[in-house]
Amino acid sequence: MSLQSIKYVPGKLDILDQLLLPVQSKYVAVKGVEDGWKAINKMQVRGAPAIAIVGCLSLAVELLPEDFDSKKSLRQEIEGKLNYLVSARPTAVNMKIAADELIALANELTKDEAVNVLEMKQRFLHATEAMLQKDIADNKAIGKNGAEAILNTCAKDTAIRVLTHCNTGSLATAGYGTALGVVRKLHELKKLEHVYCTETRPYNQGARLTAYELVHDKLPATLVLDSMVAALMRAKNIAAVVVGADRVAANGDTANKIGTYQIAVVAKHHGVPFFVAAPLTSIDLQIPSGDHIIIEERPDREMTHVGEHRIAAPGINCWNPAFDVTPAALISGIITERGVFSPQKLKAEISALVEQ
Numbered sequence: 001m002s003l004q005s006i007k008y009v010p011g012k013l014d015i016l017d018q019l020l021l022p023v024q025s026k027y028v029a030v031k032g033v034e035d036g037w038k039a040i041n042k043m044q045v046r047g048a049p050a051i052a053i054v055g056c057l058s059l060a061v062e063l064l065p066e067d068f069d070s071k072k073s074l075r076q077e078i079e080g081k082l083n084y085l086v087s088a089r090p091t092a093v094n095m096k097i098a099a100d101e102l103i104a105l106a107n108e109l110t111k112d113e114a115v116n117v118l119e120m121k122q123r124f125l126h127a128t129e130a131m132l133q134k135d136i137a138d139n140k141a142i143g144k145n146g147a148e149a150i151l152n153t154c155a156k157d158t159a160i161r162v163l164t165h166c167n168t169g170s171l172a173t174a175g176y177g178t179a180l181g182v183v184r185k186l187h188e189l190k191k192l193e194h195v196y197c198t199e200t201r202p203y204n205q206g207a208r209l210t211a212y213e214l215v216h217d218k219l220p221a222t223l224v225l226d227s228m229v230a231a232l233m234r235a236k237n238i239a240a241v242v243v244g245a246d247r248v249a250a251n252g253d254t255a256n257k258i259g260t261y262q263i264a265v266v267a268k269h270h271g272v273p274f275f276v277a278a279p280l281t282s283i284d285l286q287i288p289s290g291d292h293i294i295i296e297e298r299p300d301r302e303m304t305h306v307g308e309h310r311i312a313a314p315g316i317n318c319w320n321p322a323f324d325v326t327p328a329a330l331i332s333g334i335i336t337e338r339g340v341f342s343p344q345k346l347k348a349e350i351s352a353l354v355e356q
């Protein structure tokens with residue numbers, strides 16, 4: 001059982017094909033940007049941070065053997081290929097933010113007369129490669145900050161039960177995870193009595209991926225159906241919900257896997273704190289609210305079939321949005337690597353951090 005979703009050395013990128021998990025653990029080569037785009041679009045790799053990392057590294061492996069006759073031509077290649085990668089899936093913002101930052105770096109290096117085209121390529125490659133370790137460090141910080149925030153809402157001397165949705169672990173990131181990183185930290189602190197994970201229809205990130213990670217790490221865990229969340233909160237004394245994010249708007253509205261919104265509504269009804277865990281690279285201060293987030297709609301077949309087996313009547317219409325938006329009013333806190341923020345103060349506090 002491998003939990004390393006991404007394997008990279010300069011010139012070689014392999015990803016764990018998450019469409020085959022948990023039955024088969026198989027790595028597939030990503031030899032360039034077209035492979036990267038297809039792997040992201042088909043969801044062989046998924047999860048907002050992992051999408052950005054695999055997208056950018058797919059460009060790195062493509063550029064490494066290439067020679068460029070000018071910095072301008074290299075810059076044009078970088079900008080064109082990164083913007084193409086952003087088009088693979090529209091909702092998660094991490095790929096867009098990474099693309100914008102790397103394009104800004106390419107523009108800066110193009111203007112710097114002290115940098116030749118070879119050095120420009122090397123510095124670009126190093127910037128993409130740095131994403132791997134930074135993501136793991138961010139996730140460890142998110143885990144620590146999130147565990148502290150959740151424990152602060154509970155009686156100090158008790159281990160707690162938490163619920164999570166979709167997959168936000170090592171299979172959605174470079175390692176450790178965001179919301180699942182918080183769960184891992186609670187376990188490390190011996191404060192996790194039990195974690196419940198939803199199956200997360202129709203791609204089944206919970207049943208296929210989160211359960212895979214929890215069994216691998218030997219955490220006390222139970223899989224529940226998406227339809228069980230209300231009954232679970234009534235019966236099992238859930239202390240907190242912690243989920244990931246694909247895009248957090250400036251007012252704290254959060255786009256995340258479909259089903260997150262209704263979990264937040266049920267948590268409100270039961271008085272259960274509801275936390276979002278995400279790196280700053282998932283926060284889009286350029287959009288004022290969740291109304292501006294594009295929600296990806298995916299193929300009907302993801303709903304009508306499980307693998308090759310049809311489970312829905314032929315001819316039925318389907319609606320398959322991959323995400324929904326949870327209003328900031330339902331979110332207790334947004335857990336990041338730089339701290340935990342109330343949605344109402346997010347924009348002001350993140351802006352102040354970025355300006356530092």
Ligand SMILES: CSC[C@H]1O[C@H](OP(=O)(O)O)[C@H](O)[C@@H]1O
Pocket residue numbers: 046047048049165166167168169172173178179205243244245246256257258322
């Ligand atoms: C840390 S992963 C964030 C986010 O991505 C997942 O969506 P998908 O599996 O479609 O890429 C899910 O919404 C996670 O919460």
